[in-house]
Amino acid sequence: MDQFTLNLIVVGASFALYVGIAIWARAGTTADFYAASRGVNPIVNGAATAADWMSAASFISMAGLIAFVGYGNSTFLMGWTGGYVLLALLLAPYLRKFGRFTVPDFIGDRFYSQTARLVAVVSxxxxxxxxxxxxxxxxxxxxxxxxxxxxxxxxxIASTVVFIYAVLGGMKGITYTQLAQYCVLIVAYTIPAVFISLQLTGQFLPQIGLFSTHTESGLPLLTKLDQVLVELGFRDYTGHHGSTLNMVLFTMSLMIGTAGLPHVIIRFFTVPKVSDARKSAGWALVFIALLYTVAPAVGAMARLNIITTIYPNTLATGELDLENPISYADKPQWMVNWEQTGLLAFEDKAGDGVIRYYNEANPPAIATEQGWQGNEMVTFNQDILVLANPEIAQLPGWVIALIAAGGLAAALSTAAGLLLAISSAVSHDLIKSMINPGISEKGELLAARISMGFAIALATYLGLNPPGFAAQVVALAFGLAASSLFPAIMMGIFSKKMNSAGAVTGMLVGLGTTVLYIFTYLGWFFIPGTNMLANTADNWLFGISPLSFGAVGAILNFAAAYIVLAMTRPAPPEIQELVESIRVPRGAGTAQAH
Structure with a gap:
């Protein structure tokens, strides 16, 4: 069976499973659509949360970013994982006890203000x-x-599949679809990593293989990778070469942005009790760790495999043979396959029929001596690395088909969660709570489904012209969540006196400054005609990257809120009593949705 047919069968079977689940778990009420009637088992919810959480950025893009930068991009791992711990310990149980459907629902009621609700919806x-x-x-x-x-x-095609199971099933259908998607994506991610770890180090577990001996050279794997990168003129893989300030701010931005993600938070509204929210968080962290501890190994091993593919004599000698690169005629099939997508491209700059890969900004001595013309791998979209990994390592066809299904499962699972958060905000927080409070349940359910349809159409349109690599775009989103929603949620739970004026001002300041900074220093978000983020690092304020500014926006949010609070009356006594009640264990799990 040829590879295309195998891919089609595996991917088609996964899509059929998702649609079948949606039909089986069709939402019949708004409680089903928004929160799966609060009847989801904590373990099931943990797996669904992990799928919701591990998006295309985690599955497709993160290992690619780590592979081509090294230690500097470990911030993605530290920020996202640390942020989930923050969410699980500080926010999720209390938000579940408050007993609402959405994040704007909580903010609107906690800060007794439709304006606060509206700002939360916009954020x-x-x-x-x-x-x-x-x-x-x-x-x-x-x-x-x-x-x-x-x-x-x-x-x-992806939009059509998401439309069918998200619009039909709502949170109830999405929950069980995400359970299936988690199983698909974790198996798809782990199996190739196991094969490649065995090939390069003889170790079954990639987590151990990353710190083991490279079989061909006899050196530790990371030492070998550092060696070949330095020989090619690149920076070593394990060193830290960027701004420490940006690294700290970026990690903080990802952490608190994670804790403010509405599509993840609403997953904790689906369980029966507050204690189940805590159990869900624990299980989700276990399920997430299964992928996140493998990602660094995938990145490092794939980078080494790419280099040894271009310089094949390296495999035989254990040393990097710069004088004998692979010829264009002999390049492996995986390169041919990805060239056809436009995401990988070579240019024979020297006109000698071979592929040379090195850092032309810091070329090795032999390049200068022999007058080479520069790096001939002119395009390598980092998002292809995980998907191409099985082909690079020459793994069996069924593994390649599995990685295709896993990549699509990761993208679609998070897309569905986000689209549900968007449609719920529109139908429940705008239409039901503000525009037409008297709308019937049937009417609200219809509005939710129509909102979902419009959200999918908009997401498809914007996806046709993406502003950067998947993980970079997601990092911007985390910065926006960090600067707007996270501080409001934190103050809503832990600051009894925080009033509506302070919360609204804080959200507007945090979101406004972050959006302004991103648009100012990313050149209107993307460079027209390309899918690359603009590079204006020389002009960044205090050297702070736009991807890191979410943490600064959050600080400004808190500061503005407390300044306004000091100038106005605190929250009314009944609101302060409400805040106190959600932090007290007595009565946990009894709060009902309105």
């Missing part, structure tokens, strides 16, 4: 729409290679 929409672009980008990348269609067609 949620800006963040979620930015985030969902990364998922659609990831889906397009996966489709363009494995189903041999262009990225635009792939986006339309």
């Amino acid at each position: 949620l929409l800006v963040m979620s729409i930015t985030y969902v672009i990364g998922q659609m980008t990831g889906a397009g990348v996966a489709f363009s290679r494995f189903l041999e269609v262009d990225a635009s067609t792939g986006l339309f």
